[in-house]
Amino acid sequence: MSDALKHECGIAFIRLLKPLEYYHMKYGSWMYGINKIYLLMEKQRNRGQDGAGLACLKLDVPAGKRYISRVRSNSSRPIVDTFEMVRRPIEAVAERNKDLAFNPNYAIENFDFAGQLLLGHLRYGTFGKNDIENVHPVLRENNWKTKNLVLSGNFNLTNVDEMFEQLLSFGQHPKDYSDTVTILEKIGYRLDQMNERMIEEYKKEGYNKREISLLIEENFDLTTVLKRASENWDGGYVIAGMVGHGDAFVMRDPNGIRPASYYADDELIVVASERSVIQTVMNVPAERVSEIKPGHALIIKKSGEYIMPEINKPLERKSCSFERIYFSRGSDADIYKERKLLGELLTPQILKAIDNDTDNAVFSFIPNTAETAFYGMLKGIETHMLESKIEQIISRRGNLSNDELRAIINTRPRVEKIAIKDVKLRTFIADDSGRHDLVEHVYDVTYGTINPGVDRLVIIDDSIVRGTTLRRSILKILDRLSPAEIVVVSSSPQIRYPDCYGIDMAKLTEFIAFQAVINLLRETGNSSLINDIYRKCKEQQYKNRNEIVNYVKELYDPFTDDQVSEQIARILQPGIKSKVKVVYQTVENLHKACPNDTGDWYFTGNYPTPGGNKVVNTAFINYIEGRNVRAY
Template structure:
């Protein structure tokens, strides 16, 4: 599903001063931990391809903390395709500790100044810091207004990352240095939404914090003197940590590296958990485990549920085809349960990336990304498995291409997710009811055969079937009260999220106001409503 994007991903490494050197450190040099950041970021680049960066800490240089960041993928930003340049960059930025970030924008522009980490210089070491942020603040607009109401304050960017930078700076000015647990505790009372934060200052203090609801995932591992954290477990596993040492950071908790010690602290109470179910069905790497639940196994269980509800007459011409790439696990499991072939009929162009090539024609855009194989589709009854349908733009184009260029005689769409009926205000780029496909046919989460038939007709498919909401927690293996399912049931876990949804409902039939594409635009409407 090539039309949905995530906010970003975070990473951190720290080698404590110790007689032992971790085998994970290149050349047994305790000041080479920054060399590990690009490796971590490569494994979480599924979470953001717009920009990347890192900040390192090294007492052997005047620039105690130093930040390198730019627009582009990890390979581009860290020059990994050119060995000499990559080695020179790592040499310049290496240190005992480092944090890293990959970005996709749900706000702001494709500008280097929006790339993270954000560094704030200061002559006082405890106030000279850098941090990266994964998530989205649902109360961004209110916080922005509170700051700008003060006569001597100004925010230069349209991003909640700058809000967090201001709140950190303000807390350090009021409460002094050193109490980073207190800082996060005080900030948590002001923030509403999803936020994972990695932080590093010029004293060598580091922390990784997860919001009290645990909306976005983050994990960590410790091996002797080496500490590392990342948005997904696969990054730590591939770095060399033993799988048994990788732990989930619980909601409302933070890992603090300070004074030569690694400590876990609770900075906020966690009244409930609200893990985003989309992490398992779409965003995360299939090799990851999030909150102790395997992404791959969750997706295969979704496929099992698809097979259980299948009523299509299966014959020798019936095949299952996944839409690359995240639907593959569900499609394979579905085909196995139905005892029919699962074939790769759609070849994805993995080298398109971000491109200047644009077209107003939907078919052209789909042709740029996918090539249907007539050898697979011709005269076949195709069960086309997709992980979700958000705006339907790609799905419409795919069905047309499979029928016209592929030669399929029937196309039956099966979606390993319930209908997306509500916006996300916690870090996924779907913030407007008007841009969503399902609400044009549905008034609430209830699905009927007649609605599915109308949707199929609109897409150009012979039939369409979604999974019911209950299959989400059953497939993931987490109780339903611990999942955020706001985009499929309109039940938001935070006050600001509920406020934004009511505003979105109010404006969804207003053609002019319904043009806003992101949560920040909706929040601006909230601030300007009469």
């Protein structure tokens, strides 16, 4: 992707089901769990580079000894730093006595992270400061084991204001106004309630306080806690947590907006944000990795038994299609096929854009995530050219010399590695003109690959969100090759609406498609529509989120997708000598390629939760009133 987007975070969880000595004997190290969760996090680094954290919970630790430990980092290499903090005490002992450091019995007594439950998190700072307090896992501590809560997640809620007010109505005084603190305290409040209810029940049955604590641990009803805590949440989420006595959970939103998968055998239970990561780290086939069902929670009891009860009634599945296009690792078998198909389905539009002149077209991609879609695009072009060859041969049957036949057969798409992404360049301290000049050189090109003034350059990216990098860097550097035309192809549809479920796309003004439609309305004398929509948005501004309608969709009604794409090309054209064209994926073809992940609100404005309509309504009001702030 040329436009860098911060997006949803990543989680990793491991519950070891055997004593540490078992892993020491079978795999050669009691650190088996630590090593596995390190790999789970490292292979999900695409999901978070602003911070990382790891928490460990030990089971059945005597009173007076630490049983919950946590390390976090917001450095420039957060995963490495996090695990250096974990390993440092172990290495210090190993320097004196290696056998002692790698003895599982010694480890349990002396090392904080020699435990059975491990919860890791990778953070992308889409909102909020990047200080250490915003890095997960977060803790809610208490002297009663079953009131301790460790939490991390990949989530964004649209109704934090409502939940915050509810906490105040409970008599609480939250330390921060954020969805993280709100979720932590909502679950924590219901955790406390469950404890108090069970205490009263067991008191009536004649048990003393020590006995009651053990009975609560054994019979704790985490399902009810999660149901009551999440009753009114509006958003996309996967939330993982550990309760101090040893129960753990990973819960998913009712629409399945955010992803989570798990694997279980007789040695351990593993959860991660991405299926392919579990496959790689655990060396298991895809069919052994299961999805946590929308609206459900994977609950692992202290005993190691696990269930997946319904927490909230599952709604229409709207899992995020942008996950498939860009965010998730392309090594997943299904995602790889989907990205290839996205590229292939663009073939008719590309051929139209180049007037079917494949002889004078060079095909390439913008590194790095668009490469898979490029292979699909290439397949589509090759298929078209193959059909053309067959037609030529049939139409001239018996009238072809060997040289002519060979020339037809040898015709292939011209493929070149055009764009090269250099290592990140520091912009230092400079004025705007100097900084823009440096940004222009983030990409380089391969010279001598284009016939100047003759060839069209067709270059695919996985999406065009803001168009900033295209304008400031990519198009300028490609223009140095002097192609007749630069055809920029997006494997995703036009991004028209803000996201509110964890992707850094919250302001309408940042979207080049939105800029284009506003320009079109003004150019065609339809500016009154902008004011009409603003009036409608203001009228419903303070309505209940369930009553709000997405009127912003009406901005696009007067125009076809092609008209918006042509206007986007005009926005990108200034300063570029070659003619610029833009080709976007259609929503229809997106759903053909990704039939199981139909969450397309950024393209269509069809939000899966009422809070989405509230966010887009606020975003448009902010645009009209000149407020450069997020809509949630």
